[in-house]
Each structure stands twice: as C-alpha cells, then as structure tokens.
Amino acid sequence: MVLLITKKGLNKKVAGIMTSQKNRIKKEILRSEEKLK
Incomplete structure (x- = not known):
C-alpha cells in the first residue's frame, strides 16, 4: 500500500x-513568433 x-x-x-x-x-514559442512579426 505504501508503494x-x-x-x-x-x-x-x-x-x-x-x-x-x-x-x-509554449511561452517561448509565442515569444519567438512575436519576434518574427
């Protein structure tokens, strides 16, 4: 039980x-996408 x-x-x-x-x-992908814009 303990296990x-x-x-x-x-x-x-x-x-x-x-x-x-x-x-x-996800946050890093959103940031990189914003930089590309």
Whole structure:
C-alpha cells in the first residue's frame, strides 16, 4: 500500500513537471513568433 501511495505521488510530481515544461515551451514559442512579426 505504501508503494502505491508513493507511486501516485511521484506520478503527480512528474505530471506537474511535464505541464510546467509544456507551458514554458509554449511561452517561448509565442515569444519567438512575436519576434518574427
């Protein structure tokens, strides 16, 4: 049971990191597009 809880916590942490990285990439793409205009 303890392993399952920690696994869920790790998955949540990984998901949070993934979403934050995606948001960062989106922001960088928007910035580069604005520079091209």
